[in-house]
Amino acid sequence: MRLQWRTNQASDSALVRDVALVCLADGIVGVSFGATAVAGGLPWWVPVAMSLLVFAGGSQFAAVAVVLAGGSPVAAVTAGAVLNTRLFPYGLAVSDVTSADGPSRTRRWAARLLGAQLVTDESVAFALRHTDPARRKAAFWTCGATLFTVWNIAVPLGVLAGTAVRNTAAFGLDATFPAVLLALALPTLTDGRTRVAALGGAGAAVALTPLLPAGLPVLAALGGLAALWRPRRRPRSAEDSGTHQRPAEHAIPVRSDC
């Protein structure tokens, strides 16, 4: 009992430390985002509103980059939306932690909607570190809520900084966002095929940037997924192919909290 308590306490402080480090880094990125947007000529409320409502750093940078490069709002929204398609598989991966206990239907829905807004690269990465449901939940909500707070303080600070210092390039702020993306992506490139797909896709995206409207080259990178395709020997019958609906008790994990 005592040992269990100590282990939990140790992993709690490890969680708080790791979340603090990630949020500090994202805070710097948030400052960069606010500063870059305002220094590029956008009004102050654009980065502030985006950070509260969209709350997805990659798409915020992408949409602002499209607009600052002279692209249309439709192109900006498309670029941001395409990037955020990854939030769908993220939501699938953490659907067990965004739900809440309790008999009240209203409260369960409120928790689910709030949890959905907190689905980010960071919060999902933290949740996926754990297998124990309680720890997954703690990691997800701690990281998500802290990040939302830090992000929405950092971006207005960046707006102030960008208003004061127009030449944000001199501080190298434009390098912070790709650096965070790279640091987030590296641990996901575990197997060789995904690495080939990612490198091929990135190469194609960079090569197509001079030719295509902003936002589309990143989409074109999905062509790299072809590297994942491998010819397989077909199973002998449709019965074994896995295309039929599996029994629900295998497909849907039984959860005590719903």
Added chain:
Amino acid sequence: MPMLAIAALAAITFAFRLAGPLLQERVAVPATAQRLFTSAAAVLLVALAATSALTAGHDFAGWARPAGVAAAGLLAARRAPFPVVVLVAASVTALLRLAGIH
């Protein structure tokens, strides 16, 4: 960037976020599809990192930014803490620009 565009992006983004948990309760998403989505997310992250490091608008961004990002990437691969990674990216880029390399 009009408010309507921000609202549209916010609504689409939230729909993607909510679709996963809602779908999971109703249908079985095949493991193959889940793996494909995970790989797609990785591919998109790397492509966005590469284009935002190397390009500005339709052109090459210059050497300073990719150099800073590359230095940060090396540190990230060696599991350096996130704030260190971000600060190194900005510092290397800023110092190169100070030295006249753009």
